[in-house]
Amino acid sequence: MESLTCPFGTFKLQRLPLRKNETLRAWDAADEYLLTYIHEQFGQALPQKPLIINDSFGALGVALAASQPVQWNNSWISYISQYHNAELNGIDSKQIDWLPSTNRPDIAPSAVFMKLPHNTCLLEEQLLVLRELVPEGTTLIAADMAKHIHTSTLELFEQCFGPTKTSLAKKKARLIFSTVDKALPAVNFNYPxxxxxxxxxxxxxxxxxxxxxxxxxxxxxxxxxxxxxxxxxxxxxxxxxxxxxxxxxxxxxxxxxxxxxxxxxxxxxxxxxxxxxxxxxxxxxxxxxxxxxxxxxxxxxxxxxxxxxxxxxxxxxxxxxxxxxxxxxxxxxxxxxxxxxxxxxxxxxxxxxxxxxxxxxxxxxxxxxxxxxx
Ligand SMILES: C[S@@+](CC[C@H](N)C(=O)[O-])C[C@H]1O[C@@H](n2cnc3c(N)ncnc32)[C@H](O)[C@@H]1O
Known part of the structure; x- marks a missing residue:
């Protein structure tokens, strides 16, 4: 079984559904980059109850479990992966709250960490919900492999959330830093x-x-x-x-x-x-x-x-x-x-x-x- 080593520790992680001879890991270089950055910023003094969005197989939730994160996610497979991987590492699953994407977080989180979703409509909705929710001055930190971060992705952050910049690439992954601007013009978002x-x-x-x-x-x-x-x-x-x-x-x-x-x-x-x-x-x-x-x-x-x-x-x-x-x-x-x-x-x-x-x-x-x- 593969293990993720990051500044928060070493964690066994599996992709669900389990497959014989699985060749893919349950995390990517963007998870590693984000966890390293979070550790550099906060050290062991992590803010309690950060909001983690779109964590695929629970790599972020498991590594940050001590901060009792709230996971906001559209995927049932991510849900079962989160609890499967918590158990593999002896983490009490009560440390992690789960919020399906069809519910909205109702308390302003202490910090927001995001993996980009695969669809831009969902990203747009998440950014608009967050813009309402977080206090002025909050910086959201998002991560993905650089090949999934386009100019249009950054424009979406600028239009829906606030001023945005990116990090240098590391192992082909990049971070996005976006600071909320509550005075941005309203966006015409017509979903559902x-x-x-x-x-x-x-x-x-x-x-x-x-x-x-x-x-x-x-x-x-x-x-x-x-x-x-x-x-x-x-x-x-x-x-x-x-x-x-x-x-x-x-x-x-x-x-x-x-x-x-x-x-x-x-x-x-x-x-x-x-x-x-x-x-x-x-x-x-x-x-x-x-x-x-x-x-x-x-x-x-x-x-x-x-x-x-x-x-x-x-x-x-x-x-x-x-x-x-x-x-x-x-x-x-x-x-x-x-x-x-x-x-x-x-x-x-x-x-x-x-x-x-x-x-x-x-x-x-x-x-x-x-x-x-x-
Ligand atoms: C090609 S779409 C078809 C959607 C719809 N039936 C249609 O024809 O428009 C495949 C659907 O399978 C869902 N899906 C993917 N993996 C799944 C899984 N492991 N279990 C259940 N549904 C899954 C996707 O979310 C998606 O809605």
Whole structure:
């Protein structure tokens, strides 16, 4: 197991979900740079209850646990990682408070440390919330790998928070220092925003996939979803704004729907999309890592537009996990229906897992596939 050594100590850290032969670390050079800087600034006299935002696998929370930080985060995987890694290092998880991105911090923090989120809309929302929250003169310290910090990123800090400068790069990482200016002009930020797709209303919070307009793969999938489902139990896996599950519920009012996503803002968006379409059936909305802890043999249909990355890491490991867990959670005779880019090779994967796979529809870019649990 790999350990992070920083001025606050040496900590064992793992990425979740755990994988055999994992080659990636649970932290990056930006975490190291930020922790070194915090130590230089504050030494052991760290301010109590700093706010840590977008900590991926808990490296910052674990290293700064003695200061009883509050973690503000959009990711369920970050949540379980935080507590997993605290336990690995014998840290009492009560030392770290967890605040999902769908709640707002309500007390001005003693200090703010941030990893940049992968989407600029979420960054904008976080900066605007912080600008209201922190006292005049507060300097927020953000970190990321230099390749993710663009001129437009710094402009966003300037527009939404206040005067901003950056550090020199170290091991290809950089720090951003931004000091709040409460007198900045108001920013026209229009999230959550509702989009309309053929009469279906879809609510999108800032941290949601394809929040400005419906993804083209999703659009294609909507034309090829299973039909005549009566009171079946259907899971929308990786639900985003809930487009797939809401569409199914509109056509099958007796169906029972479960919406699952690892992003809190997605789960919230799906729930608000449900309400916006006046749906009255049974529905559950759940932040989770894929279908972990779902009962086996419990679902009739699973629909999924799988992700092709985890955070900044491109790869099909989460998609593969979704397919494997779907096989376990489906009842005998149940169906997994997915959409994917043609080149992703899901056909072979489904055949391997389920022993069968039918092409329901395809165009020059996407393919909709169906596999039945035997
Ligand atoms: C390609 S998007 C599809 C969103 C939506 N179903 C649609 O078609 O517009 C994939 C979704 O999977 C979610 N996701 C990624 N990793 C996940 C995980 N480990 N468990 C559950 N959901 C995950 C992402 O947050 C994202 O909303």
């Amino acid at each position: 925003r509702t989009i309309d797709h053929n009469g279906m209303k879809l609510v999108n919070h800032a941290g949601v996939f394809s929040r400005q307009k419906l993804d083209i793969g999703t659009r294609f999938f909507l034309e090829h979803l299973p039909e005549a489902l009566q009171d079946a139990h259907i899971i929308d896996l990786g639900c985003g704004n809930g487009a797939l599950g809401v569409h199914i519920a509109m056509k099958n009012p007796q169906a029972q729907l479960t919406f699952v996503d690892e992003s809190y803002m997605s789960v919230q968006s799906a729930q608000e999309s449900w309400t916006a379409n006046n749906l009255q059936g049974e529905a559950e909305f759940r932040a989770n890592d894929c279908l972990t802890d779902f009962p086996k043999d419990s679902a009739d249909i699973i629909v999924c537009n799988p992700p092709f990355h985890q955070g900044n890491t491109v790869g099909d490991h989460i998609a593969w996990r979704m397919l494997q867990q779907s096989h376990e959670v489906l009842r005998k005779g149940g169906e997994l229906r997915i959409v994917g880019n043609r080149h992703l090779g899901y056909h072979a994967k489904l055949k391997r897992l389920f022993g069968n796979c039918q092409t329901v529809a395809s165009n020059n870019k996407f393919v909709v596939l169906s596999a039945i649990k035997k």
